[in-house]
Amino acid sequence: MIKTVYPTGKIVAKTGNEAIAEAMRQIEPDVVAAYPITPATEIMQIFSQFIADGIIGSEYIAVESEHSAMSATIAASAAGARAMTGTSSQGLAFMWEMLYIASGLRLPIVMAEVNRAISAPINIHGDHSDSMGTRDSGWIQLYSENSQEAYDNMIQAIRISEKAKLPVMVTTDGFVISHCMEVVEIYPDKDVKAFIGDYNPDRYLLDIKHPYTLGAIDLQDYYFEHRYQLSKAIEDSKNIILNVSKDFFNSFKRKYDFYEKYMLDDAEIAIVVIGSTAGTVKLVVKELRNKGIKAGLLKIRVYRPFPSKQIAKELASIKAIAIMDKSDSCSGAFAPIYSDIVASLYSNGIVKPKVLNCVYGLGGRDITIKQIINIYEILIKIASGIKYPTNIINYINVRK
Numbered sequence: 001m002i003k004t005v006y007p008t009g010k011i012v013a014k015t016g017n018e019a020i021a022e023a024m025r026q027i028e029p030d031v032v033a034a035y036p037i038t039p040a041t042e043i044m045q046i047f048s049q050f051i052a053d054g055i056i057g058s059e060y061i062a063v064e065s066e067h068s069a070m071s072a073t074i075a076a077s078a079a080g081a082r083a084m085t086g087t088s089s090q091g092l093a094f095m096w097e098m099l100y101i102a103s104g105l106r107l108p109i110v111m112a113e114v115n116r117a118i119s120a121p122i123n124i125h126g127d128h129s130d131s132m133g134t135r136d137s138g139w140i141q142l143y144s145e146n147s148q149e150a151y152d153n154m155i156q157a158i159r160i161s162e163k164a165k166l167p168v169m170v171t172t173d174g175f176v177i178s179h180c181m182e183v184v185e186i187y188p189d190k191d192v193k194a195f196i197g198d199y200n201p202d203r204y205l206l207d208i209k210h211p212y213t214l215g216a217i218d219l220q221d222y223y224f225e226h227r228y229q230l231s232k233a234i235e236d237s238k239n240i241i242l243n244v245s246k247d248f249f250n251s252f253k254r255k256y257d258f259y260e261k262y263m264l265d266d267a268e269i270a271i272v273v274i275g276s277t278a279g280t281v282k283l284v285v286k287e288l289r290n291k292g293i294k295a296g297l298l299k300i301r302v303y304r305p306f307p308s309k310q311i312a313k314e315l316a317s318i319k320a321i322a323i324m325d326k327s328d329s330c331s332g333a334f335a336p337i338y339s340d341i342v343a344s345l346y347s348n349g350i351v352k353p354k355v356l357n358c359v360y361g362l363g364g365r366d367i368t369i370k371q372i373i374n375i376y377e378i379l380i381k382i383a384s385g386i387k388y389p390t391n392i393i394n395y396i397n398v399r400k
Contacts (some may be wrong), residue, residue, distance in 0.1 A: 003055045009188045016147040016177035019184045020086075020112045020170075021046035023154035025056055026192040029110075030081035030199075033061040033072035037091040038124045039174040040114035044086055066091035070098035077107040078214055080204030082158070084109065088174060089116035092130045096137070099167075103138025104230060105214060108161035108201075109168075111139075112154065115275070115326075116174040117363045125364020126174030128274065128326040132336045138230055140168040140237055141304040143274045145260075147172075147182040149301075152254055155187075158196045159244045164237040173276040175364065187252055195251050234305045241302055258307035260299040263289060264314060267296025269379035272315070272341060273324040274300045277360075277367055281324075284372045295376055300337070308344040315345065315353055319383035322356040322375045324367075324396075334393060335359050354382045360396035371396055 005025070014022065021043050024032070034044040048060050063069045069085050076083040087095060092113060102109050117123040118130050131141060142157060144150040150172045157168040172178055203212055218226055238258070245256040262282050264270060271281050278299035288295040298314060315321055323342075325335030332339060338357040345353065358375060360367045375396070382388050 014184045016172045017042040019147040019151040025050045028056045029084045031059045031076035031083045033069045035069045039178045040088040066094040070095040079206045082199040086112035088114040089130045099137040102167045106165040110157045111169045113169045113171045114178045123363040132327040142170045144172045145278045163240045176276045258302040262297040264296035268294040269320045270296040271322045272298045312344040312348040316350045320354045320379040324358045326361045358394045
């Protein structure tokens with residue numbers, strides 16, 4: 001049982017990794033299995049120290065690879081344990097085979113995923129190529145702008161996963177959030193415990209009084225139906241996410257939704273972005289507003305399930321939009337977020353906005369205030385009727 005560390009809550013300075021580790025301490029999962037990889041190593045290092053110090057009673061399994069980490073987490077969850085893990089980049093890629101098994105078996109696993117570029121070449125800094133590569137694996141994906149959101153998302157992820165019977169991935173930008181110090185409000189331990197509640201799975205393999213088969217072979221007779229059930233469960237999780245967010249606000253007075261709007265309601269031009277870059281874009285939007293330019297921002301928090309109809313509605317009246325992707329599809333016509341948003345607009349009968357795709361920050365390359373201002377300046381031209389190519393990907397700050 002958890003030993004009280006924050007009886008009344010506290011405002012502290014913590015890195016993103018430290019904040020996530022604190023959330024995991026307060027959750028006190030039954031089992032955590034992990035293998036170290038930069039820049040997520042520190043999360044499990046801190047968490048394992050909580051166990052070594054006798055602060056929590058979780059079981060930590062140090063495995064020989066990320067594939068084994070997810071395999072052990074799947075086994076623990078199937079056995080009836082509240083189970084968690086964490087990884088980055090190549091570690092997440094090494095788990096890919098098991099990610100589909102976790103979702104297909106409808107196991108409520110929560111993963112701390114610190115975004116890092118996928119090799120090759122080898123790079124340890126943050127872009128979204130790792131988590132974007134898993135976007136269709138059946139995992140709910142929550143993206144974090146800062147350490148506070150990372151902490152809050154981890155706490156909410158437990159409730160979401162156990163209610164939806166789906167695994168949840170909480171992402172943070174490598175080094176930008178994971179290793180940078182920020183002010184974070186840590187809630188009282190007892191309040192977090194009360195919010196997540198006890199874990200009482202409907203069924204589990206070690207319940208010998210109610211045996212059932214898990215992971216059986218599933219050919220043409222029922223595989224299609226089971227995959228449809230998974231797809232429907234992901235769609236249905238939207239209501240669960242919103243309900244958990246509402247309960248979280250009632251408990252901790254922080255409001256979350258599928259996305260955050262910043263000066264968007266009357267905007268004529270807007271940027272759509274995920275993760276830590278949203279903070280920089282907000283600063284630019286505020287400066288442009290002071291100059292009388294109606295700029296706005298839509299920051300996506302929940303990327304899977306993708307809130308297609310809601311986002312299409314928010315962007316319908318905007319004249320020109322730039323979708324900023326911190327990953328590149330390589331083989332697709334455009335980058336992942338752009339493709340989802342344009343498909344959402346088109347499928348909902350919205351053809352008015354001119355939409356620009358900007359790929360930036362690969363391998364952790366900085367995106368500057370000046371570069372974001374330049375994107376808005378292009379949008380101003382497009383909104384005024386000046387022709388600008390929108391049928392290409394604009395690679396920001398790349399040497400060609």
